[in-house]
Amino acid sequence: LGLLNLSTLELKFNPELNSLQDTEPIRPTITQSWEIGYKGIIRDNILVALDGYYSRRKNFTGPLQIITPFVLVPNLKQDLIQDISAGLAANSDIANALGLVGLTPQLAAEILVDIAGGDLPDNETPVAIVQPNENNKGVGSFPELMLTFPNFGDIRYFGMDVSTQIIASEKLTFFGNASWVSDDYFDHTEINEESEDLELALNAPGFKFKIGGQYHQKNGFSFMASGRFTKGFPVISGQYVGNVQSYTVLDVGIGYAIHKAGFRADLGINNLFNSDHREFVGAPRLGRIAMIRLTYTTDRSG
Structure with a gap:
């Protein structure tokens, strides 16, 4: 028997799978987090925020999985040769006739199977579907695949967020922030599961x-400029499976306000140097993006 992996569309023979497996009801994902942080002002012009956290998450709801296994016959050719050879040898008339042309039952069986080889299912071609008795509608009905959302996984990770703002003068301000997490991918051993397909x-x-x-x-x-870096990371989200590559971009903005008239105009350019990148698997690739915003503020103080 074998199960089809809907993420990779791979059908693999599993020698340990010999029947339908019970599937438990879907349970809610539970997250437990502990966080400690500090936020303060240094020398009246430096704002600092520091947060550290530890999280445990379990009972993830995974993507749809097929739970009705396919019947595979990876040893069909060898089984046919063995059975046909035994049948020919058991019939003395046929065995004697084969002997007259120099064929043994074994050799004759191999020839017959080779002739039919093009029409025989290969190692990855299913010939039937195992399904519950309650879903069997009788002779003439087509078997049906059954799918469900599985619960699995018990992971632990920790991370840190840091941000700061430096007020250099009434006109000039600098800022920065960073985030780090201990792990962004968990294989079946890290989530305490036996199946290698669970990740x-x-x-x-x-x-x-x-x-x-x-x-x-x-x-x-006014003028603003900032640079941001994002490290590459894996994505496993339904049909979206793959890796996002690391990218670095520079964003700039310029604006001018006419305070008495209540008008303000801003021009923002994200990804100034047109660094072609993708920020999530399945999302379109991004280049330079420019936006103009005009704002008018009415004075309602009177």
């Missing part, structure tokens, strides 16, 4: 950071 991913980067600065003038002019 989990946080679907988020294990490390990323952003640094930049802002400049404002009283006459309404």
Whole structure:
């Protein structure tokens, strides 16, 4: 018997699988987290925030899985040769006739199977589906595949978030933040499961950071620039399975405000150097993006 993996579309023979397996009802995913942090101001112009956390998550709801196994016949050719050879040898008339042309029952069986070989199912071609008796509608009905959302997994990980803002002057401000997590992928051994097909991913980067600065003038002019780096990470989310590559981009923005009139115009350019990248598996690739925003504020103070 073998089960079809819907994520990879692979059908593998499993010698340990000999019948339907009971599937437990779906349970809610439980997350337990402990967090400790600090937020403060240093020398009246440096804002700092530091957070550390530890999380345990279990009973993940996995992607749809087929639970009705396929019947495979990986040894069909050898079995046919053995049975046909035994049948020919048991019939003395046929065995004697074969002997007249120099054939043994074994050799004759091999020739017959080779002739029919093109029409025989191969190692990965299913010939039947195992299903519950309650789903068997009788002779003439077609067997049906049954799917379910499995619960599995018990993972533990920890991480840290750091952010800071430095007010250099009334006009100039610098900022930065970073996030780190201990693990972003868990194979079947890390989630305490026997099946090698069961795996989990946080679907988020294990490390990323952003640094930049802002400049404002009283006459309404402003400028902003920031660079951000995201480390590559694996994705396992339904049909979206793969890896996101690491990427680094630079974002800039410029604006001007006419305070008395209530108007403000801003131009923002994300990914200034047009670094072609994808931020999630299945999402479109991104290049340079420019946006213009016009804002008008009414004075309702009167």
